[in-house]
Amino acid sequence: MTATPLEAAPLDVAAVRADFPILTRTVRDGKPLVYFDSGATSQRPRQVLAAERAYVETSNSAVHRGAHQLAEEATDAFEDARERVAKFVGVDAGEVVFTKNATEGINLVAYSMSNAATAGEEAKRFRVGEGDEIVITEMEHHANLVPWQQLCRRTGATLRWFGVTDDGRLDLSDIDSLINERTKVVAFTHQSNVLGTVNDPAPLVERARKVGALTVLDACQSVPHAPVNLRELGVDFAVFSGHKMLGPSGVGVLYGRRELLEAMPPFLTGGSMIELVTMERSTFAPPPQKFEAGVPMTSQAIGLGAAIDYLRAVGMSAVAEHEKQLTEAALTALGEIDGVRIIGPTTTESRGGAVSFVVDGVHPHDVGQVMDSMGVAVRVGHHCAWPLHRRLGIPASVRASFYLYNSVHEIDALVAGVREAQRFFGVV
Amino acid sequence: MDLEAMYQEIILDHYKNPHGRGLREPYDGESYQINPTCGDELQLRVKLDGDRIADVSHTGQGCSISQASVSVLTDLVVDRPVDDALAKLDAFVELMQGRGKVEPDEDVLEDGVAFAGVAKYPARVKCALLGWMAFKAALVQAGVEKAREGAEIS
Numbered sequence A: 001m002t003a004t005p006l007e008a009a010p011l012d013v014a015a016v017r018a019d020f021p022i023l024t025r026t027v028r029d030g031k032p033l034v035y036f037d038s039g040a041t042s043q044r045p046r047q048v049l050a051a052e053r054a055y056v057e058t059s060n061s062a063v064h065r066g067a068h069q070l071a072e073e074a075t076d077a078f079e080d081a082r083e084r085v086a087k088f089v090g091v092d093a094g095e096v097v098f099t100k101n102a103t104e105g106i107n108l109v110a111y112s113m114s115n116a117a118t119a120g121e122e123a124k125r126f127r128v129g130e131g132d133e134i135v136i137t138e139m140e141h142h143a144n145l146v147p148w149q150q151l152c153r154r155t156g157a158t159l160r161w162f163g164v165t166d167d168g169r170l171d172l173s174d175i176d177s178l179i180n181e182r183t184k185v186v187a188f189t190h191q192s193n194v195l196g197t198v199n200d201p202a203p204l205v206e207r208a209r210k211v212g213a214l215t216v217l218d219a220c221q222s223v224p225h226a227p228v229n230l231r232e233l234g235v236d237f238a239v240f241s242g243h244k245m246l247g248p249s250g251v252g253v254l255y256g257r258r259e260l261l262e263a264m265p266p267f268l269t270g271g272s273m274i275e276l277v278t279m280e281r282s283t284f285a286p287p288p289q290k291f292e293a294g295v296p297m298t299s300q301a302i303g304l305g306a307a308i309d310y311l312r313a314v315g316m317s318a319v320a321e322h323e324k325q326l327t328e329a330a331l332t333a334l335g336e337i338d339g340v341r342i343i344g345p346t347t348t349e350s351r352g353g354a355v356s357f358v359v360d361g362v363h364p365h366d367v368g369q370v371m372d373s374m375g376v377a378v379r380v381g382h383h384c385a386w387p388l389h390r391r392l393g394i395p396a397s398v399r400a401s402f403y404l405y406n407s408v409h410e411i412d413a414l415v416a417g418v419r420e421a422q423r424f425f426g427v428v
Numbered sequence B: 001m002d003l004e005a006m007y008q009e010i011i012l013d014h015y016k017n018p019h020g021r022g023l024r025e026p027y028d029g030e031s032y033q034i035n036p037t038c039g040d041e042l043q044l045r046v047k048l049d050g051d052r053i054a055d056v057s058h059t060g061q062g063c064s065i066s067q068a069s070v071s072v073l074t075d076l077v078v079d080r081p082v083d084d085a086l087a088k089l090d091a092f093v094e095l096m097q098g099r100g101k102v103e104p105d106e107d108v109l110e111d112g113v114a115f116a117g118v119a120k121y122p123a124r125v126k127c128a129l130l131g132w133m134a135f136k137a138a139l140v141q142a143g144v145e146k147a148r149e150g151a152e153i154s
Ligand SMILES: Cc1ncc(COP(=O)(O)O)c(C=O)c1O
Pocket: A039, A040, A101, A102, A103, A104, A141, A143, A144, A189, A191, A192, A193, A218, A220, A221, A241, A252, A384
């Protein structure tokens, strides 16, 4: 793979697959693995492991501490990874905070907002309390729901949310009343991990700005799968996880607009995030260090940098186009099976590559078990979006989620799995 | 993988025709259990008659394994002394937590032996135990102190 982004070239699935050793293994007594669970976590190419390994074998040491050569190399490698992440999503390196995962990134913002209550004047705009409102949506992953519920608990603020239409789109009809002068935060997902729905941030960002509310974008399912420029989207904060974009687990990203990160009080405190420490008090380093207390995950961040190189080489437009084909094929094939109901949009319009469905008469767990017996790895359950499932009137669903290494003929295995589940449980 | 090994005919039969279904009055203890990983829910009631289990009734929604398991439970414990029921509970939990290495005693578990295959799949053990967890909690609520002891279900 070359390092230049070849946005126009279509994706060569065979070449991509050759970089992912795990895809050649078999499961459940010799069945070839069909991996349709990238929405939960993606697989990693050799290049990512190689980058981590090279770092560990040559430069491993504590970043931002010490003046020896290894410390210098480690710090450079870590900061270089930050640069790559920043460039990938169109922001500055100083606006990229490394976290454990997206969940931690959202908690970081929510806890920093709690901490604003006792911080100085500069943190005023982050304070929330009784009478304030936080707005989310009914299609959020628990990661972008529970931290806001808890923030409301701690501060007395009120949680409100946008509903979801029957066809799996955000219902923005009450946007002007939902986002109002009392609103402090508007947190929403860019792409639903269940429905595949892609939400246009523009109307939400525009309305939030008008009332002076902060926007937090859950980009967990968008940044890995399509070109995303966070600066252009105009959101104040955004999060995503390395492990969903070919990178290692243990590293995630919080983006925050520079002036916000400068004014926001820290969440975790301790070493590496300070400027001056006395026995009585401390001052803090400028962002992003202010939000990175302790020795950070290093080989993971470097692995994420390599994952981004890999994605750029393939080209994010090519990735998105490839996934569109997979999604189209899955929607069509599943749509032709009697007794299968797709949850979410049934066309590829503003829709990504997560296809969730229910099979009449067969519980999702049982569908998943039959698929697993055939080597097809899908996710079953509520996919950490319980309120969304409740809204749709279903306890759980089956989700097939795609990535650049899936081939269109693998969709046949998905269809065969559904049909076999129907046959086995005697509903056809 | 052999699907039939997990979904034994007995399990599918109980799933399609569950025993004890529907909540009944009166009852002495009740429990509501959820499986947070998949959202399955189960509400179960126990009626005692002295030291006997007079009735077990339940409602909820879940996969074939969880539904069949609570149906089998109903057969195993209703009209039996509480002590027998607790012994069966312990035996079933031991079977399910045995990773497929525990040889079930058919005299104790009857149809419950069909779940031996499920024990090999850690992700499904929770499903099989959901009803038994509810039963144990309902007994405790009904004042059966002994139900607090014995197998730890998690
Ligand atoms: C939309 C969405 N938001 C948030 C998360 C949380 O990501 P993580 O568990 O890596 O923090 C996920 C993934 O599980 C997700 O799909």
